[in-house]
Amino acid sequence: MSDTHPPMCGMADHPEPEPLSEERLSEIAKGLAHPARIRILEQFIECQPHIAQEIVDEFDLAQSTISEHLRLLREAGLLNATRDGPRTWYCMRRAVLRQFAEAMIELTDTSALADV
Amino acid sequence: MSDTHPPMCGMADHPEPEPLSEERLSEIAKGLAHPARIRILEQFIECQPHIAQEIVDEFDLAQSTISEHLRLLREAGLLNATRDGPRTWYCMRRAVLRQFAEAMIELTDTSALADV
DNA sequence: TGCCCCTATCGTCGATCAGCGATGAATGCC
């Protein structure tokens, strides 16, 4: 039972309302630029954290490869990692991905010109 | 005057409603994974096509480098290219970027679980 | 015809990515 004790993920995921720079946006896009990483993020649709082993079990990839993908997602700011004894709990930083998605929407939004 | 004769860009940009695969999503993300390419797309916020030279003039990068970025954006499906004599008109495929953005929104949307 | 403009492509170089196995550190359990 004590192993199912996720650390209260992502609730303090407060939105940072400053607009994202092109550099920041491209960093996030780089995090998304591999099918395995998209699939990893899909595992977090249920707002539940996962330990790395759970992610590894979902793929036909070596543990070290998954660990590398998790690192890239962390560095892109798309995942949070919390060590808990021998485990690491991961959860998605929804606000970051959402802010990225909204910036992309704005790029497609001609009416954004009204603000210029 | 005849040089300002953009080829009726992107109006036939009909949405393709099939959900995007992880492979497709990561291809699009790869197209977005460089600050110069984000900035290139920003030039298309006004729904107007541009020739490659206009893009080159906006950057401190060699023409061949910009041409390469335009190629990657084309291959990611984010830009359309239309040759017109010596020029190439580029315009943004808004529906593609929007569909990508909406897929990212869904990843952040816990209520998407209701559909499962 | 000849020249210039606009672009795409080629070749090259260094940097980063993507994959793997192996190793090692931290922790919990017996």
Place this chain on the structure above:
DNA sequence: GGCATTCATCGCTGATCGACGATAGGGGCA
């Protein structure tokens, strides 16, 4: 203490990216 589990990191390899200059081709225009 000893061992198994979990995970990150370290090489290593091949592939791709990002930048450039140089080159070449396709049109217009004089």
